[in-house]
Amino acid sequence: MNAKKIIQHPSFGGALLVFAALVAMMLANSPAYDAYRGFLSIPVEVVFGNFEISKPLLLWVNDGLMALFFLLIGLEVKREVLIGDLSTPQQVLLPAVAAIAGIAFPALIYLFFNSEDPIGIRGWAIPSATDIAFALGVFSLFGTRLPVSLKLFLLSVAIFDDIGAIVIIALFYSADLSTLSLGISLVGLTMLFLLNRFRVNNLVPYTLIGLVVWAAVLKSGVHATLAGFAIAWFIPLKLKNDDGHEMLPHLEHGLHPWIAFFVLPLFAFANAGVHLGDIDLTTLLNPITLGIALGLFVGKQIGIFGVCWAVIKLKLTSLPKDATWSQFYGVTLLCGIGFTMSLFIGTLAFEDQAMAYQTTVKLGVIIGSLASAALAIFVLNSSKEQHLENNTTHHHKLLENHNET
Numbered sequence: 001m002n003a004k005k006i007i008q009h010p011s012f013g014g015a016l017l018v019f020a021a022l023v024a025m026m027l028a029n030s031p032a033y034d035a036y037r038g039f040l041s042i043p044v045e046v047v048f049g050n051f052e053i054s055k056p057l058l059l060w061v062n063d064g065l066m067a068l069f070f071l072l073i074g075l076e077v078k079r080e081v082l083i084g085d086l087s088t089p090q091q092v093l094l095p096a097v098a099a100i101a102g103i104a105f106p107a108l109i110y111l112f113f114n115s116e117d118p119i120g121i122r123g124w125a126i127p128s129a130t131d132i133a134f135a136l137g138v139f140s141l142f143g144t145r146l147p148v149s150l151k152l153f154l155l156s157v158a159i160f161d162d163i164g165a166i167v168i169i170a171l172f173y174s175a176d177l178s179t180l181s182l183g184i185s186l187v188g189l190t191m192l193f194l195l196n197r198f199r200v201n202n203l204v205p206y207t208l209i210g211l212v213v214w215a216a217v218l219k220s221g222v223h224a225t226l227a228g229f230a231i232a233w234f235i236p237l238k239l240k241n242d243d244g245h246e247m248l249p250h251l252e253h254g255l256h257p258w259i260a261f262f263v264l265p266l267f268a269f270a271n272a273g274v275h276l277g278d279i280d281l282t283t284l285l286n287p288i289t290l291g292i293a294l295g296l297f298v299g300k301q302i303g304i305f306g307v308c309w310a311v312i313k314l315k316l317t318s319l320p321k322d323a324t325w326s327q328f329y330g331v332t333l334l335c336g337i338g339f340t341m342s343l344f345i346g347t348l349a350f351e352d353q354a355m356a357y358q359t360t361v362k363l364g365v366i367i368g369s370l371a372s373a374a375l376a377i378f379v380l381n382s383s384k385e386q387h388l389e390n391n392t393t394h395h396h397k398l399l400e401n402h403n404e405t
Contacts, residue, residue, distance in 0.1 A: 013260035014137020020265035021272035028273030065263045067228035074232025075252040094317045098304045099160030103128040105303025106295030113291035123349040127295025129341030132158035135334040149320035173348040174222040181220035188213035192234035271343045274362045292364025297371045300336035326383035336372030
């Protein structure tokens with residue numbers, strides 16, 4: 001397999017995420033630890049007249065580059081809702097209830113462990129997220145041996161999950177709102193609406209106004225990544241640019257490799273470095289660690305599989321086409337891989353707390369995500385073998401019947 005085919009393989013993005021996280025772990029537990037932390041703490045400033053943004057490199061990654069990730073999410077959601085796999089009520093029900101259950105049940109498990117801690121309780125949303133790049137990477141290991149309907153289900157759940165994360169961040173992780181900055185961002189969004197309304201097919205004005213909106217949201221107290229999601233909804237879907245490409249799909253296609261191969265791996269590199277010297281039995285049994293790990297590993301699968309089983313048995317919807325219950329259960333396990341988004345929400349929940357809080361978050365996310373991935377691989381592989389065994393038995397019976405006749 002040549003380099004181009006490797007890069008284009010569906011699992012490459014997930015593999016790159018894991019590699020970046022492993023590099024961060026190695027650096028965090030080597031003599032280069034101080035250099036690693038120093039690199040992430042490099043101050044970066046942007047000054048334009050009296051306007052100034054001054055943040056360490058880590059926050060430029062989390063607040064700036066991740067806004068591009070949420071822009072891509074917004075583009076995908078808009079396309080799927082208007083013309084894609086979420087454009088009819090029949091397509092929406094199963095992944096929608098799955099996503100709601102996948103947010104609620106992990107949160108309840110987390111709250112069970114942390115309800116008495118006024119600081120720890122802020123992390124309730126950490127195990128509610130699903131890392132679609134990582135999950136699809138594991139799913140792709142099985143190639144065509146799993147039905148396409150399960151991949152569509154997984155993608156649809158991730159889309160609703162991302163919408164839930166957007167709402168949670170806006171409602172629970174935004175503070176000290178600036179009326180002036182919010183007003184500027186609303187003016188910018190209005191201008192984007194007018195560009196869309198008047199069918200402006202050049203991406204440059206959308207980009208320039210989008211940067212102003214992002215900067216205003218950053219200064220407003222609302223988390224800056226939400227600007228990316230909002231801006232996406234004003235990019236025309238079918239209007240063609242001067243090169244004859246539909247604007248939204250063209251931008252989505254152009255952003256995807258940058259997000260998959262640069263932004264998300266860089267985020268993992270910046271946020272996944274856990275110094276193992278800080279970990280002992282107390283850390284492993286910390287309520288935050290347990291709440292996140294068990295929320296991802298137990299809450300996701302029980303919530304999603306249990307609620308979906310109920311709505312299917314009630315005949316409100318049906319199992320994804322050509323899928324077995326064991327395969328469906330394996331995919332619900334993949335939803336417990338919360339890596340990137342869980343780490344991101346963790347940085348918001350405990351942004352002002354001591355490093356010990358971030359260590360428990362990272363440890364819980366890594367344990368829960370790896371456990372979910374490992375069990376998902378086992379279940380999907382076993383269900384595949386059982387499926388092949390059933391086909392073989394059926395084939396032998398057909399041959400026996402044929403010979404008897």
